[in-house]
């Protein structure tokens with residue numbers, strides 16, 4: 001039994017007589033009457049487009065329509081494409097063999113797997129070889145290889161051997177075998193007086209820059225960073241500058257042959273701090289000469305017998321008090337070097353912003369009242385699949401300049417490219433790749449716009465029945481609904497039997513009282529007043545029988561695609577019969593929402609995300625009740641874990657506080673992500689929501705209900721469970737229990753009290769609204785007692 005029976009019970013019998021429930025189909029799913037109708041209409045449309053010359057079976061068309069969610073354009077494209085492919089030349093023997101290999105049952109081998117990869121079939125004689133020479137010598141070469149097997153030496157190995165030989169020679173010659181590192185130390189200390197050291201080829205041949213043997217011996221135990229830079233190369237025949245040494249000294253002869261990179265900039269501020277500023281002549285060299293590498297300022301040498309600069313800095317930081325922005329001086333390094341001192345001083349002054357949640361200080365309710373806020377409203381856009389919901393909202397945002405022309409042009413181009421040109425406006429809302437390629441909304445899309453009087457949040461719901469849980473999540477945050485109806489021939493009828501009614505019933509069950517009905521796509525019926533009247537009659541009859549008050553229904557004829565009667569009034573001559581307001585005015589006439597400001601805090605978590613270093617863990621949702629401010633402690637249910645509000649945003653803007661009715665992001669501290677999930681409830685620690693595994697609920701049955709398995713939905717919460725007991729059937733008018741035997745089954749359209757049990761604890765309290773679903777169908781909805 002399906003939805004129609006409920007509607008029957010709601011006095012719409014005449015619409016339901018032809019509906020015989022679902023039947024198991026080839027598609028492995030229940031094909032309801034609305035699907036059958038869609039398939040029938042779709043098949044006719046596809047046939048009309050394809051023309052009689054294309055021979056194709058109804059089954060083929062229906063299969064494609066089913067796959068493409070009744071999208072006629074896509075189905076036609078696909079079928080035509082298939083026809084074209086089938087006319088392409090027959091496969092070669094090789095291709096057939098490849099196909100054989102791909103058979104899922106064939107044993108898998110890597111060769112088979114890559115057999116169709118074209119790059120593997122290149123004949124030997126046409127293959128090129130790509131050799132990538134390593135830039136730097138690797139492995140043993142740096143130390144010089146012994147080359148025991150007499151194999152030819154590499155250039156670097158030869159160089160290393162030559163160096164070694166020279167070194168040995170020097171020792172033999174009785175020269176002081178002071179390491180080149182020490183020589184460079186000396187060089188750094190007294191570069192201007194240094195004399196040439198011919199043995200090491202380090203110096204400028206000019207006497208003024210020569211290094212003496214005596215100066216080498218003066219500082220034998222000091223090390224400079226130059227050692228680690230390997231600047232002791234005997235190949236260096238360039239002048240040694242104070243603080244700067246030509247990079248040639250680093251390079252092997254091979255590398256030297258490579259083109260030099262012309263410098264474009266001098267040393268950075270950091271480099272100047274560490275190594276000292278270049279002299280005027282060095283700056284000139286940088287600008288005019290080849291590449292330079294920075295060598296440390298000779299004054300920055302460090303004696304390993306004392307603490308390292310790191311140790312000094314760490315010690316300096318450790319001696320800082322716990323207070324923020326302390327300017328206490330760190331201890332001075334023993335070397336007394338100015339640059340190191342400057343760095344240490346700088347690091348000591350660096351403050352690390354310690355995370356501290358501010359204490360609560362505000363009277364939020366008073367602040368809210370003082371702020372004289374604009375009226376705010378969330379509305380959910382509902383309706384049968386392809387009714388034009390996203391297009392309508394895209395048009396609304398475009399006409400209100402929330403979306404600019406450039407963005408829309410981009411969407412148009414991209415949509416055209418994938419053969420979905422008519423969906424460009426829908427792309428404003430449908431941002432997912434799959435949503436765009438399939439032309440179907442899958443999850444709730446949220447968007448904001450403001451008019452003079454009201455700040456609105458759009459919750460664009462998916463129309464396809466497979467995504468009803470997402471639609472429920474959106475509807476749970478809505479103050480009112482916009483029901484979009486496709487007025488085109490045949491589509492209104494199939495929509496009425498499909499999700500038009502189901503969506504309307506769901507939003508009503510979730511407490512939505514006001515509904516604006518956008519009778520859309522009137523351009524397809526030449527703005528026929530008769531068509532509009534017909535739709536008005538049927539839909540208003542259904543909605544009033546579903547519990548909406550007539551005064552809370554507002555109808556507007558419109559065409560989202562053309563923008564008629566959305567923001568601007570329709571000026572089509574065929575639409576002269578309509579004298580009412582456009583859609584935007586009907587939205588604006590929504591009454592201000594009542595906010596439960598003083599009640600304990602409740603926010604159902606819609607989404608959880610990790611923001612980054614500043615805000616590592618955040619949750620978003622709408623505040624159902626109460627208020628919150630930075631510094632508040634909250635408790636997450638059902639995990640029962642406390643957290644603190646480190647920061648918050650209202651409508652994506654930083655804020656100090658938020659109140660019921662606002663869409664917020666809470667940046668949390670002192671809690672781990674594992675304690676959070678969508679559907680959880682953020683509560684005041686003084687009044688957390690109860691978490692229960694069994695509850696009594698007063699439901700309106702959408703289907704036949706017996707003790708059965710079901711899923712409990714509340715916002716983003718989905719919990720598997722079962723109806724364990726039918727307590728009583730209730731009188732619809734009085735709500736009193738009908739006397740007599742306990743019911744064994746609840747009929748669609750009846751109201752009953754039942755017991756529901758869930759597998760895990762769920763945060764639910766009296767008055768909470770839940771939806772019960774089973775087997776992909778909504779079976780009932782009601783209030784937790």
Ligand SMILES: Nc1nc2c(ncn2[C@@H]2O[C@H](COP(=O)(O)OP(=O)(O)OP(=O)(O)O)[C@@H](O)[C@H]2O)c(=O)[nH]1
Nearest residue numbers: 385386387388389390391422440441463559560561
């Ligand atoms: N002629 C005409 N076509 C429209 C109009 N509004 C929407 N469409 C077309 O209807 C198709 C479906 O539009 P969508 O906006 O994706 O429909 P939807 O209701 O959002 O679909 P789901 O979210 O997937 O349920 C697109 O091809 C639109 O171009 C209209 O006013 N007139």
